[in-house]
């Protein structure tokens with residue numbers, strides 16, 4: 389799983405997993421261009437703006453000559469804190485503007501990134517797109533693990549499910565052009581979740597716990613590498629068994 393000579397662009401590179409993903413790809417030898425909407429990233433790229441994506445990709449190609457792998461990672465994961473209006477968290481009341489925001493970043497953003505990547509990969513006659521999704525793109529929520537009276541909001545499910553289909557569309561449409569696409573589906577990764585949540589999450593998971601961030605880099609490296617060269621349209625599920633029952 390050697391990524392030396394591979395030029396990899398990742399979106400949301402300044403985020404929680406973006407930083408772990410970048411490190412894992414670099415450790416495998418890749419040249420990683422970590423992009424994000426915010427100023428701290430190596431290259432600023434707003435996934436909701438085609439112009440922003442296009443100029444970032446052009447800058448990478450001007451400097452490195454190609455883009456081998458694009459990791460679609462930037463997304464909004466809507467959460468409600470205890471002080472928020474709990475009623476608004478319920479599906480039937482969930483605000484339209486929040487739905488639109490998630491659709492814009494998580495679904496339109498992934499699609500715009502893929503469009504601009506494919507344009508350049510067709511010229512190269514090769515390329516590899518990895519779409520990061522979630523168990524919530526495959527299965528519905530067990531709302532019982534979330535704080536009493538709240539719900540995990542619907543926008544995460546509809547957008548993450550859409551990502552799985554984006555992958556399949558890209559795989560079947562561009563496989564003959566040397567471009568492959570796969571989904572990396574993750575279960576919950578431990579950050580600063582409270583004990584009540586981690587206990588409930590663990591009880592709902594065959595491996596009994598959330599993932600550690602160090603455990604999700606390897607699967608991404610595998611999909612980015614030639615070790616997965618015969619995989620396209622697939623969904624690599626790294627979820628401690630969550631979706632197995």
Ligand SMILES: NC(=O)c1ccc[n+]([C@@H]2O[C@H](COP(=O)([O-])OP(=O)(O)OC[C@H]3O[C@@H](n4cnc5c(N)ncnc54)[C@H](O)[C@@H]3O)[C@@H](O)[C@H]2O)c1
Nearest residue numbers: 400402403404405425434435461462463522574575576577
């Ligand atoms: N953390 C988890 O437990 C978990 C579980 C399953 C799947 N995932 C998926 O992993 C990916 C990364 O999640 P994370 O936990 O690191 O989230 P995060 O919120 O820490 O990071 C997301 C990053 O995306 C960036 N971003 C948001 N809008 C953007 C835009 N318009 N343009 C460019 N960048 C933008 C943010 O600035 C942020 O740096 C997401 O696709 C998420 O759905 C995460």
